[in-house]
Amino acid sequence: MGIFIEAIDIAVWDAIENGPYIPMTKDDDGKREKHWSEWSDDERKRAQYDYRAKNIITSSLSIDEFFRISQWKSAKEMWDTLQVTHEGTSDVKRSRKHTLIREYEFFRMNHGESISDFQKRFTHLINHLVDLGRKFEEEELNLKVLQCLDRSWQAKVTAIEESKDLT
16 A cells, blocks of 8 residues: 555655644744644645545545544554554564564475466565565575475576576
């Protein structure tokens, strides 16, 4: 969804990540939030990004998901709630990442598995790891694929390794 929102307007995504822009003014007591009638055109435009973000988020949800976040005032609060609900806390993410790393380390082609199914499984695993912040070099991934293929692929693996072009 982040890509979709960024494509609409990067400032809308910024409102989700960093919270709404709140126009402030200085008075004798320090800083205070401006009433919306005092906002300049630029302040109104910047504050509008949060409203647009809330509209996009709430319009994209099922009724159950909508009720889960409808009490929040900002798009950031809504997004954070959805993230924790669907992705878990940082501890859950860390645990999931460690589990996926172990799965990556022990990844092998299954007996009788087609190369297409093997590639789908591998790509699926890599995409999950990338989503959780793991970075891969192209050469590392190519080497991993070669190491994971079963014996029936050994001649092709040897030919590829001898060509020394794994990028």
